[in-house]
Amino acid sequence: MKGHGPAYIRNTVAIVSGKGGVGKSTLSVMLAASLAERGYRIGLLDVDLHGPSMPVMLGMEGMRLSRDDHGIIPLQRGNLKAVSIGFMLEHTDDALIWRGPLKHQIICEFLTEVQWGPLDCLIIDVPPGTGDEPLTVMQMCNDLDGVFVVTTPQRASAVDVRRCVTFCRKLKVPILGLIENMHGIACPSCGEVFQVFPEGEGRRVSQEMHIDMLGSIPIDPALASSCDCGYCMSKGSSSYDAMKTIADQAAFIILEHKEEQHENSRTAH
Numbered sequence: 001m002k003g004h005g006p007a008y009i010r011n012t013v014a015i016v017s018g019k020g021g022v023g024k025s026t027l028s029v030m031l032a033a034s035l036a037e038r039g040y041r042i043g044l045l046d047v048d049l050h051g052p053s054m055p056v057m058l059g060m061e062g063m064r065l066s067r068d069d070h071g072i073i074p075l076q077r078g079n080l081k082a083v084s085i086g087f088m089l090e091h092t093d094d095a096l097i098w099r100g101p102l103k104h105q106i107i108c109e110f111l112t113e114v115q116w117g118p119l120d121c122l123i124i125d126v127p128p129g130t131g132d133e134p135l136t137v138m139q140m141c142n143d144l145d146g147v148f149v150v151t152t153p154q155r156a157s158a159v160d161v162r163r164c165v166t167f168c169r170k171l172k173v174p175i176l177g178l179i180e181n182m183h184g185i186a187c188p189s190c191g192e193v194f195q196v197f198p199e200g201e202g203r204r205v206s207q208e209m210h211i212d213m214l215g216s217i218p219i220d221p222a223l224a225s226s227c228d229c230g231y232c233m234s235k236g237s238s239s240y241d242a243m244k245t246i247a248d249q250a251a252f253i254i255l256e257h258k259e260e261q262h263e264n265s266r267t268a269h
């Protein structure tokens with residue numbers, strides 16, 4: 001494989017949810033940015049072919065991917081490299097009108113033909129559901145270490161998330177943790193937290209399906225506007241600390257813990 005595989009990419013994780021609009025892309029970008037800020041070399045692969053979010057969320061609208069004889073050259077910002085179909089469309093308003101086989105082909109190309117160079121972690125932003133795109137990622141990405149699952153506190157989200165967990169388990173993909181997004185909103189004047197959705201479904205999914213809960217992120221207007229103009233997370237905003245805690249845990253699970261396991265297995269032999 002060109003520019004891919006264990007020699008180049010230490011860890012690969014995907015961000016999934018059976019449900020659309022729960023914050024998968026937001027969390028993929030925030031996690032990638034947070035890990036890149038800590039000095040890790042991070043790749044961000046957007047396999048949402050019909051609604052690619054990365055150009056807007058990374059503040060890279062209008063930028064285009066190039067390729068040479070060795071494959072696709074990702075766009076780069078600091079320690080973060082990114083690939084998305086959104087960087088290949090001629091105009092922002094262009095829509096990709098493709099059926100399954102073509103989608104399978106381009107995702108396989110993204111998984112094998114990108115010149116990432118050495119990465120500490122590749123984060124894959126996967127579109128909702130249990131159809132073509134998630135299936136291709138889980139079947140074709142041999143190096144996938146596991147997935148983080150995103151839900152909102154609502155039952156309407158949790159029922160789809162449970163299906164997604166079943167889907168991952170059937171495909172023998174480890175579930176590394178659950179993140180609950182849009183958990184309440186703080187009143188800008190008095191700070192009191194209001195619950196927008198009925199509470200508790202995230203916790204219930206975590207307990208009943210035996211998945212570690214990494215944390216909850218509140219609805220935060222500052223986060224919403226940062227998604228619209230690039231990912232600069234405003235320090236001090238209500239989502240910042242929550243995201244930092246989640247990134248700490250994710251870093252431990254996908255980077256440090258795995259390194260420890262490698263070290264232990266090396267010393268055991």
Ligand SMILES: Nc1ncnc2c1ncn2[C@@H]1O[C@H](COP(=O)(O)OP(=O)(O)OP(=O)(O)O)[C@@H](O)[C@H]1O
Binds near residue numbers: 021218
């Ligand atoms: N905690 C939050 N506070 C405020 N806005 C948020 C939060 N999380 C996500 N959003 C906003 O909600 C919208 C949907 O988020 P996002 O695109 O990340 O969801 P998604 O799960 O990737 O959606 P899709 O299923 O369409 O890929 C975005 O406009 C984003 O800015």
Ligand SMILES: [Mg+2]
Binds near residue numbers: 025048053125126
């Ligand atoms: Mg998305």
